[in-house]
Amino acid sequence: MIRSSAAKPAPEAAEPPTVHVVDDDPAIRDALSSLFRSVGLAVQAVASVAEFLGSPRPGTPGCLVVDVRLPGLSGLDFQGQMAGLGIRMPIILMTGHGDIPMSVRAMKAGAVDFLAKPFRDQDMLDAVAVALERDARRRDAETAHEALAALYETLTQREREVLAQVTAGLMNKQVAGNLGLSEITVKIHRGNVMRKMSARSLADLVRMAEALGIRTGGQTSV
Amino acid sequence: MIRSSAAKPAPEAAEPPTVHVVDDDPAIRDALSSLFRSVGLAVQAVASVAEFLGSPRPGTPGCLVVDVRLPGLSGLDFQGQMAGLGIRMPIILMTGHGDIPMSVRAMKAGAVDFLAKPFRDQDMLDAVAVALERDARRRDAETAHEALAALYETLTQREREVLAQVTAGLMNKQVAGNLGLSEITVKIHRGNVMRKMSARSLADLVRMAEALGIRTGGQTSV
DNA sequence: GCGCCGACCAAACCTTGGTATGATGGCCTT
DNA sequence: AAGGCCATCATACCAAGGTTTGGTCGGCGC
Numbered sequence: 156m157i158r159s160s161a162a163k164p165a166p167e168a169a170e171p172p173t174v175h176v177v178d179d180d181p182a183i184r185d186a187l188s189s190l191f192r193s194v195g196l197a198v199q200a201v202a203s204v205a206e207f208l209g210s211p212r213p214g215t216p217g218c219l220v221v222d223v224r225l226p227g228l229s230g231l232d233f234q235g236q237m238a239g240l241g242i243r244m245p246i247i248l249m250t251g252h253g254d255i256p257m258s259v260r261a262m263k264a265g266a267v268d269f270l271a272k273p274f275r276d277q278d279m280l281d282a283v284a285v286a287l288e289r290d291a292r293r294r295d296a297e298t299a300h301e302a303l304a305a306l307y308e309t310l311t312q313r314e315r316e317v318l319a320q321v322t323a324g325l326m327n328k329q330v331a332g333n334l335g336l337s338e339i340t341v342k343i344h345r346g347n348v349m350r351k352m353s354a355r356s357l358a359d360l361v362r363m364a365e366a367l368g369i370r371t372g373g374q375t376s377v
Numbered sequence: 378m379i380r381s382s383a384a385k386p387a388p389e390a391a392e393p394p395t396v397h398v399v400d401d402d403p404a405i406r407d408a409l410s411s412l413f414r415s416v417g418l419a420v421q422a423v424a425s426v427a428e429f430l431g432s433p434r435p436g437t438p439g440c441l442v443v444d445v446r447l448p449g450l451s452g453l454d455f456q457g458q459m460a461g462l463g464i465r466m467p468i469i470l471m472t473g474h475g476d477i478p479m480s481v482r483a484m485k486a487g488a489v490d491f492l493a494k495p496f497r498d499q500d501m502l503d504a505v506a507v508a509l510e511r512d513a514r515r516r517d518a519e520t521a522h523e524a525l526a527a528l529y530e531t532l533t534q535r536e537r538e539v540l541a542q543v544t545a546g547l548m549n550k551q552v553a554g555n556l557g558l559s560e561i562t563v564k565i566h567r568g569n570v571m572r573k574m575s576a577r578s579l580a581d582l583v584r585m586a587e588a589l590g591i592r593t594g595g596q597t598s599v
Numbered sequence: 600g601c602g603c604c605g606a607c608c609a610a611a612c613c614t615t616g617g618t619a620t621g622a623t624g625g626c627c628t629t
Numbered sequence: 630a631a632g633g634c635c636a637t638c639a640t641a642c643c644a645a646g647g648t649t650t651g652g653t654c655g656g657c658g659c
Contacts, residue, residue, distance in 0.1 A: 250477075253477055254477070254493075255472075255475055255476070255477060255480045255491065255493045256493065258477045258480050258481050258484075259480055259484060259490060259491045262480075262481060262484035262485070263484070263490075268481065268485075269477065269481045270481075271476075271477045271478065311634090311635065311636085312635095313635080313636065321580075322580050323580060324577060324578025324579070324580035324581050325578075326614095326615070326616090327615070327616070327617095328615085336636090336637075336638090337637075337638055337639085338615095339637090339638060339639070339640095340636075340637055340638065342616070342617060342618085343617095343618090343636090343637085343638090344636085345616085345617080346616095346617065346618070349617095355546060356546025356547075357546070357579055357580065357583075357616095358543075358544050358545060358546035358579070358583045359546050361579075361580045361583040361584065362583065362587065365584065365587065533604095533605065533606085534605095535605080535606065535607095548644095548645070548646090549645070549646070549647095550645085558606090558607075558608090559607075559608055559609080560645095561607090561608060561609065561610090562606075562607055562608060564646070564647060564648085565606090565607085565608090565647095565648090566606090567646085567647080568646095568647065568648075571647095579646095
């Protein structure tokens with residue numbers, strides 16, 4: 156697979172991305188909803204963070220457009236909580252009464268944009284476009300990583316040890332020595348690893364180990 | 378000093394990082410200079426961007442602290458120009474009369490921080506600490522990459538082709554077929570590549586190719 | 600011309616990788 | 630007790646990787 160979610164041969168109709176709007180002002184919600192719908196985007200508009208968290212949030216791609224001043228919980232705190240909740244959807248913050256430190260803090264925390272009201276429609280659309288693109292990339296990367304992690308899960312402890320040392324560049328006999336095994340046993344484990352990980356070559360396996368963050372104490376120049 | 382590259386156990390003789398201050402107000406320059414010197418940092422303070430660019434800037438680690446409103450060239454434009462000039466030192470911007478869009482634009486462009494005057498000394502020191510840490514990491518990564526690129530430079534065209542295909546996971550005979558060579562010739566090139574790149578194993582070589590961004594059309598699952 | 604280097608190839612030889620087939624034993628679940 | 634999974638090892642065999650020795654050919658600079 157080369158890029159994007161080409162995991163399956165049949166790239167079924169890509170679900171449309173959804174813009175989640177969180178603002179306690181109904182007028183703003185309506186205005187943003189029609190703005191986003193006018194460019195073909197799906198919209199889910201709610202009045203509070205609680206409402207957003209309570210609503211059904213299927214694993215569809217999308218982004219958040221949130222007012223920083225919300226009843227109960229500020230958008231900035233909200234931003235921080237999202238990470239803890241495992242929600243990594245890109246966030247665009249907007250505010251009617253913001254200041255520079257607030258915007259800087261938001262951007263440092265990873266916000267895609269921070270728009271002061273009133274903003275131009277186009278600025279918001281541009282920000283959403285960037286956010287959706289970022290989300291698409293994040294999801295692709297996450298999907299690929301999860302697939303890899305799932306394969307890794309199927310390995311036994313021994314096989315993982317062998318994987319680590321083999322991808323560190325050690326020869327079978329060295330691995331055997333380190334693990335107190337015979338070389339033939341290492342070969343068997345190694346073969347199992349290649350098969351279970353669907354690696355077609357050692358180079359493949361090395362890249363997989365790299366992506367999984369598997370490192371040994373063994374010195375490597377890279 | 379805050380922290381520097383803890384990459385090596387004995388970094389020793391680490392050149393002290395320099396904070397470059399660019400502000401047309403002498404009072405600010407003096408105040409910042411003594412602030413930074415009070416925590417053991419070297420400082421180079423100038424009044425304009427031209428002066429900064431004209432001064433001797435050896436390849437020492439450091440960061441920039443720049444006022445966005447400068448005679449002739451704004452700090453924001455300056456930020457953009459830096460990339461074009463190949464200067465990738467982290468930048469901290471400060472302003473007396475900034476607004477939110479300005480700060481957001483600066484942060485999007487990669488500024489470490491954007492401080493509205495007046496700011497607390499500690500905020501500036503914190504920002505500088507982050508900037509210097511970021512610079513240290515960037516320099517480490519850059520140094521490693523340059524060393525790798527230098528090795529790659531010593532390869533002949535053929536050797537590079539062989540490197541690409543071998544690290545893509547192809548067998549010698551496949552590489553030979555693709556390049557119209559005999560297998561024995563591929564082996565020789567391959568051996569030369571391993572020697573010239575100082576790779577102690579194929580796994581090593583794969584990681585090097587990865588770091589160099591060497592990709593072939595060959596399909597890979599990673 | 601001469602030396603140097605890169606590219607190319609071959610024969611011989613050795614090491615390493617990889618895959619059977621077959622077998623033993625431990626542990627856990629049914 | 631039986632079956633399954635894992636780990637272990639041996640023998641044998643084949644494929645692939647890797648080096649050495651030795652040689653041809655063409656371009657480039659002195």
